[in-house]
Amino acid sequence: MTSHYDHAQVQEFWQYVWERDDVYALDADADDPTYVLGMFPYTSGTLHMGHVRNYAITDAYSRYRRMQGDDVLHPMGWDAFGLPAENAAFERKTDPQSWTEACIRRMREELETMGFGYDWSREITTCEPAYYRWNQWLFKRLYEAGLVEYEAATVNWCPDCETVLADAQVAEREDEHSEPSDRGSGEAASSDGDRVCWRCETPVGRRELDQWFFTITDYAEELDAGLDDLEGWPEGVREIQRNWIGRQEGARITFDVPEYGGVGDGETDDGNGSGTVDVFSTRPETIYGATSLAVSPGHELARELAEDDDDVAAYVETVRERDPDEVGFSGIETDATAIHPLTGAELPVYVASYVLEDVGTGAVMGVPGHNERDHAFALEHDLPIERVIAPDDATESAIETGAYTGDGVLENSGEYDGLESERAGERLVADHDALVEDVTYRLRDWLISRQRYWGTPIPVVHCDDCGHVLVPDEELPVELPEFVRTTGNPLDAAEEWNETTCPDCGGPARRETDTMDTFVDSSWYYLRFLSPDLADAPFDTDLADDWMPVDVYVGGDEHAILHLLYTRFFTKALADIGLIEGREPIRELKSQGTVLYDGEKMSSSKGNVVVPEEYGAETTRLFVLSAAHPEQDFEWTANNVRGAYDLQQTLYRMATAFVEAGDSRVRRRDHDDYVAREIDRTIAVVTEEYDRFRFHRAATEIRELARLLRRYREYDRPHGEVHRRGLLTLAALIAPMAPHLGEELWNKLRGEGLVVEADWPEPNRDTSAAQLERGLVERTLEDVRDIVDVAAIDEPERVELVVAREWKYRAVELAGRSADEDAAGEADVDSIADRLLADETLEIDADRD
Ligand code: ANZ
Numbered sequence: 022m023t024s025h026y027d028h029a030q031v032q033e034f035w036q037y038v039w040e041r042d043d044v045y046a047l048d049a050d051a052d053d054p055t056y057v058l059g060m061f062p063y064t065s066g067t068l069h070m071g072h073v074r075n076y077a078i079t080d081a082y083s084r085y086r087r088m089q090g091d092d093v094l095h096p097m098g099w100d101a102f103g104l105p106a107e108n109a110a111f112e113r114k115t116d117p118q119s120w121t122e123a124c125i126r127r128m129r130e131e132l133e134t135m136g137f138g139y140d141w142s143r144e145i146t147t148c149e150p151a152y153y154r155w156n157q158w159l160f161k162r163l164y165e166a167g168l169v170e171y172e173a174a175t176v177n178w179c180p181d182c183e184t185v186l187a188d189a190q191v192a193e194r195e196d197e198h199s200e201p202s203d204r205g206s207g208e209a210a211s212s213d214g215d216r217v218c219w220r221c222e223t224p225v226g227r228r229e230l231d232q233w234f235f236t237i238t239d240y241a242e243e244l245d246a247g248l249d250d251l252e253g254w255p256e257g258v259r260e261i262q263r264n265w266i267g268r269q270e271g272a273r274i275t276f277d278v279p280e281y282g283g284v285g286d287g288e289t290d291d292g293n294g295s296g297t298v299d300v301f302s303t304r305p306e307t308i309y310g311a312t313s314l315a316v317s318p319g320h321e322l323a324r325e326l327a328e329d330d331d332d333v334a335a336y337v338e339t340v341r342e343r344d345p346d347e348v349g350f351s352g353i354e355t356d357a358t359a360i361h362p363l364t365g366a367e368l369p370v371y372v373a374s375y376v377l378e379d380v381g382t383g384a385v386m387g388v389p390g391h392n393e394r395d396h397a398f399a400l401e402h403d404l405p406i407e408r409v410i411a412p413d414d415a416t417e418s419a420i421e422t423g424a425y426t427g428d429g430v431l432e433n434s435g436e437y438d439g440l441e442s443e444r445a446g447e448r449l450v451a452d453h454d455a456l457v458e459d460v461t462y463r464l465r466d467w468l469i470s471r472q473r474y475w476g477t478p479i480p481v482v483h484c485d486d487c488g489h490v491l492v493p494d495e496e497l498p499v500e501l502p503e504f505v506r507t508t509g510n511p512l513d514a515a516e517e518w519n520e521t522t523c524p525d526c527g528g529p530a531r532r533e534t535d536t537m538d539t540f541v542d543s544s545w546y547y548l549r550f551l552s553p554d555l556a557d558a559p560f561d562t563d564l565a566d567d568w569m570p571v572d573v574y575v576g577g578d579e580h581a582i583l584h585l586l587y588t589r590f591f592t593k594a595l596a597d598i599g600l601i602e603g604r605e606p607i608r609e610l611k612s613q614g615t616v617l618y619d620g621e622k623m624s625s626s627k628g629n630v631v632v633p634e635e636y637g638a639e640t641t642r643l644f645v646l647s648a649a650h651p652e653q654d655f656e657w658t659a660n661n662v663r664g665a666y667d668l669q670q671t672l673y674r675m676a677t678a679f680v681e682a683g684d685s686r687v688r689r690r691d692h693d694d695y696v697a698r699e700i701d702r703t704i705a706v707v708t709e710e711y712d713r714f715r716f717h718r719a720a721t722e723i724r725e726l727a728r729l730l731r732r733y734r735e736y737d738r739p740h741g742e743v744h745r746r747g748l749l750t751l752a753a754l755i756a757p758m759a760p761h762l763g764e765e766l767w768n769k770l771r772g773e774g775l776v777v778e779a780d781w782p783e784p785n786r787d788t789s790a791a792q793l794e795r796g797l798v799e800r801t802l803e804d805v806r807d808i809v810d811v812a813a814i815d816e817p818e819r820v821e822l823v824v825a826r827e828w829k830y831r832a833v834e835l836a837g838r839s840a841d842e843d844a845a846g847e848a849d850v851d852s853i854a855d856r857l858l859a860d861e862t863l864e865i866d867a868d869r870d
């Protein structure tokens with residue numbers, strides 16, 4: 022039957038034509054293409070609904086921009102390194118390379134089946150030496166710029182994956198997206214027991230290892246301040262980054278510790294080894310309530326004291342091996358004393374596990390009256406608890422049972438008594454040299470070392486004489502050796518690969534066996550897409566200056582901190598190295614909501630994935646785009662999917678019927694004008710909706726125009742040109758979301774050309790008039806009632822029958838909409854609807870509900 026839309030056949034045909042005509046390749050001399058990017062997929066082996074939604078969004082938007090006349094860069098690639106491939110290889114007796122290649126083949130086929138319009142000539146794969154050599158090259162440039170450190174560190178260790186995890190890869194069991202868990206805030210510290218590996222959910226342990234770091238903390242200030250200007254980013258994502266960076270204002274306070282004798286190398290800026298210990302406090306106004314000083318087990322003072330004191334040494338030893346959660350508020354009093362900078366009082370000095378080595382200065386003044394953790398510690402160790410801030414509202418605060426952490430008026434604070442706390446803090450800092458205004462960040466350096474095979478080898482060799490030496494540029498890439506199956510790090514087992522010579526002295530040396538965190542790969546891949554085949558640099562600097570930043574980036578909000586913070590850091594670092602001009606990589610960010618199925622996230626691990634093939638690519642695309650705003654979650658329901666399918670059939674039948682009926686030239690001016698106006702109005706509105714990524718609303722408008730055109734054909738003898746223009750408009754407007762259908766309609770109606778290359782339709786008349794029309798329709802419930810009444814009076818005279826029907830139809834719908842906001846109006850709506858339904862001449866579309 023000719024009027025049946027055979028989606029499978031249509032899909033295949035147009036995909037063939039697009040490929041044949043290479044329609045998605047970016048024009049080589051494009052000045053400043055619109056860069057539309059979806060977060061490239063991890064090569065897990067299959068596309069899930071989240072991917073489909075993600076890429077349907079970027080695809081619809083890039084098609085829309087293309088029809089608007091832009092050059093569009095819409096590339097795709099593979100985030101191909103990482104532990105799962107290694108695990109899969111281990112389980113399946115294959116190697117990560119073959120496994121990953123198989124995954125890519127399959128996923129690429131799935132993407133092609135969906136009809137996504139990528140410039141495949143720019144495909145990149147991060148596990149290929151041609152890509153990862155640039156990770157190594159960039160590592161070296163960062164190293165030269167002083168942004169790489171090699172340090173012993175206590176690290177998060179996943180015993181199952183046998184690898185180190187960055188802080189951001191440690192998840193909380195209940196809430197994966199919560200704030201950092203080990204940043205020195207009391208509430209978080211107590212939930213440390215739920216720290217699990219983000220990949221395999223095994224509880225995370227601790228280890229001490231020499232590790233490679235990128236010093237992202239050098240950019241803490243800029244990363245934080247820059248968030249304010251990222252107006253194209255969702256506020257939610259910016260807030261998550263803000264919290265993660267954790268900017269804290271306060272004061273650095275210097276305590277004399279006469280026993281502390283100068284082992285420091287003078288390089289540290291925390292006063293170590295000079296007879297003083299600096300602490301960082303967000304509440305300098307509580308200084309008169311300090312009853313102890315505590316340093317972390319990793320603090321220089323702790324190390325020094327441990328040399329002469331076996332008990333301290335033993336304590337430091339145990340806590341460093343254990344999870345901070347286990348050791349709670351343990352601590353050990355030392356022989357040292359600290360002198361209170363204002364009162365001169367001698368305070369006991371502790372080494373305590375709750376003081377974190379890499380937060381602030383790694384030392385605190387204990388103010389148990391006003392800080393929860395200090396309070397818990399004081400109870401455990403019998404330290405005096407003093408109240409130095411009285412609550413404003415004069416409520417009794419029982420300082421013995423809990424800290425008072427609010428603001429108030431100072432007491433027991435010498436000359437500062439009676440001052441309001443915030444003001445007192447400022448005064449104290451101004452009055453005393455020992456207190457200096459300071460800012461700290463919770464952000465930690467980015468630990469990039471992984472003790473795994475399937476990643477970029479870190480381009481370093483270790484030489485007994487020269488220490489660690491960078492592999493010269495000419496010797497890059499350091500390629501991975503063949504995969505060996507072993508429980509530890511396969512690179513340690515690759516003896517031949519491992520043994521090398523030192524680039525400096527020519528003596529025997531061993532290769533670094535750590536590989537890079539895969540987030541390094543994704544921190545700059547958007548730059549590689551600009552010049553994917555470039556052989557002598559990671560990317561073309563001139564192109565980067567012209568084409569960056571990415572105009573629209575779409576992906577899941579689980580990447581709010583890891584990936585999206587690292588890309589920002591990389592861009593800034595590359596700018597400082599002189600490789601690019603811009604300092605932010607992404608202008609507009611869209612974080613897409615979740616696809617739910619029976620209220621749960623649709624995912625392969627939950628076994629509720631709906632495979633796109635089941636309904637055909639077009640239905641799936643149309644459904645995921647029309648179901649909800651991109652940033653909202655939505656439920657996958659068979660009913661709604663059916664609606665997307667039916668819309669295609671309807672449009673196809675309409676075009677077929679039009680072509681078969683031939684051209685009728687009967688003029689009915691009023692009706693024709695009305696329909697022409699509606700076409701204009703729809704174009705204006707849909708354009709606006711596409712601009713704002715509101716595909717779901719665009720789809721609704723398209724449906725409405727389709728309905729009107731159907732009525733136009735069924736009840737009138739439509740004017741051929743108006744009718745044809747209406748149908749062509751539908752084809753063009755729906756093409757970004759349903760490109761196969763768009764082509765099919767376009768081809769049927771015009772017989773030539775591709776809609777993908779067509780111009781975006783323009784209203785024939787001034788759109789402000791069209792907008793006016795729209796304004797008229799979108800009135801309040803009161804107005805709607807008037808409109809219906811007028812229509813009813815006019816009807817017997819058969820004036821503008823189509824118009825009257827349309828008004829009524831809109832009135833009912835609009836009334837329904839307003840009723841949502843105004844429940845009181847519901848009865849009115851019902852009565853209007855009843856009257857309209859009773860009118861036998863009124864057509865109610867089958868697909869309206
Ligand atoms: C004294 C003080 C008095 C503090 C007071 C707070 C309240 P939060 O609490 O999350 O805002 N701190 C500083 N360095 C630390 C470290 N290395 N390990 C553990 N805790 C550390 O974080 C700020 C507070 O955390 C700082 O302010 C400090 O305690 C503590 F009534 O100093 B406060």
Ligand code: ZN
Pocket residue numbers: 484485486487488523524525526527528530
């Ligand atoms: Zn050497």
